[in-house]
Amino acid sequence: MIESSDFRNARIPLSHGAGQMPALGFGTLFADGATTLSATRGALEAGFRHFDCAERYRNEREVGQALEEGLAAGGMAREDIFVTTKLWNTNHRPERVEPAFDASLERLRLNYLDLYLSHTPFAFQPGDEQDPRDQNGNVIYDDGVTLLDTWRAMESLVDHGKCRAIGLSDIGLNELLGLYESARIKPAVVQVESHPYLPETELLEFCKEKGVVFLAFAPLGHGMRPGPLEDPVILAIAARVGKTPAQVLLAWAVQRGTALLTTSKTAARARENFNISALPEDALEEINRIETRQRLNEVVKTGSPGFIPQGR
Numbered sequence: 001m002i003e004s005s006d007f008r009n010a011r012i013p014l015s016h017g018a019g020q021m022p023a024l025g026f027g028t029l030f031a032d033g034a035t036t037l038s039a040t041r042g043a044l045e046a047g048f049r050h051f052d053c054a055e056r057y058r059n060e061r062e063v064g065q066a067l068e069e070g071l072a073a074g075g076m077a078r079e080d081i082f083v084t085t086k087l088w089n090t091n092h093r094p095e096r097v098e099p100a101f102d103a104s105l106e107r108l109r110l111n112y113l114d115l116y117l118s119h120t121p122f123a124f125q126p127g128d129e130q131d132p133r134d135q136n137g138n139v140i141y142d143d144g145v146t147l148l149d150t151w152r153a154m155e156s157l158v159d160h161g162k163c164r165a166i167g168l169s170d171i172g173l174n175e176l177l178g179l180y181e182s183a184r185i186k187p188a189v190v191q192v193e194s195h196p197y198l199p200e201t202e203l204l205e206f207c208k209e210k211g212v213v214f215l216a217f218a219p220l221g222h223g224m225r226p227g228p229l230e231d232p233v234i235l236a237i238a239a240r241v242g243k244t245p246a247q248v249l250l251a252w253a254v255q256r257g258t259a260l261l262t263t264s265k266t267a268a269r270a271r272e273n274f275n276i277s278a279l280p281e282d283a284l285e286e287i288n289r290i291e292t293r294q295r296l297n298e299v300v301k302t303g304s305p306g307f308i309p310q311g312r
């Protein structure tokens, strides 16, 4: 639980003594490598120490380059940064998990990961084509492997010291319950879309009860307008407390007990998003009373990511 009212250095403990996750995470889903490099540099300079990556984003090399430069510049050690990447759907077969992990690690220029997530619970046809489709344009799924099979292979990465913690992304409560019961190493983190239009309260309650970190992606509603950034309640609170709408949304996320992943191409916004602090209690309650409901990313229903730029 976060105790400080200054969230910039807030850290949330992971289960099984797997370290601590900085509550403020920076996402690295960008359209191209050059943007990834400059944005990751900007985020490090702003103070972010938690970076969320994925083999599917096809830019782990550029994230790795920016992190390596940041570490080489001094003032920061590997233990000071928290790096996550994700296993893609085409690598769910157990024999593909460790090679996929090793390839990500090599691209990121790291020798261990803080967190490895299954990107979605959906297994796609194994192979090098990340978006396998049939002649009608439908995704080709793989029914020869279960999520538990994949999870067992991820558990052995922890056993061998290759990553500190493992978790799941884009999963609903029902599916999480099944896996949670069967897992030898319980998921330390669940990464899902969450903002005031999609609070996922039931899932959050389960996570709090079990000590699983709830990691919210799209806390700014993916920057979509209209969306949470332009919600009249958020705008009114921002004006009242002297913060920007983005700072209000991010503070709300941390104060309700979640970690978050925000992102920006620009260094100025990375600084704005890192410099957040606690909102008064009545502001939190007003945000909790917002009734608009909207899911922005359908990935949780199909395994096909909704925010990946076309052509990647």
Ligand SMILES: NC(=O)c1ccc[n+]([C@@H]2O[C@H](COP(=O)([O-])OP(=O)(O)OC[C@H]3O[C@@H](n4cnc5c(N)ncnc54)[C@H](OP(=O)(O)O)[C@@H]3O)[C@@H](O)[C@H]2O)c1
Residues within 6 Å of the ligand: 026, 027, 028, 029, 030, 052, 053, 119, 169, 170, 191, 192, 217, 218, 219, 220, 221, 222, 223, 224, 229, 244, 246, 247, 261, 262, 263, 264, 265, 266, 269, 270, 272, 273, 297, 299, 305, 307
């Ligand atoms: N597990 C999954 O399936 C999954 C799915 C989606 C995302 N993610 C992860 O979550 C990360 C964040 O997701 P997200 O992009 O949806 O996050 P977000 O922070 O909700 O939205 C980012 C968008 O908001 C804009 N923005 C950033 N700061 C702003 C500010 N202060 N004021 C106004 N607009 C601002 C950005 O535009 P500019 O860049 O132009 O500033 C960008 O378009 C991703 O990078 C990825 O790592 C995971």
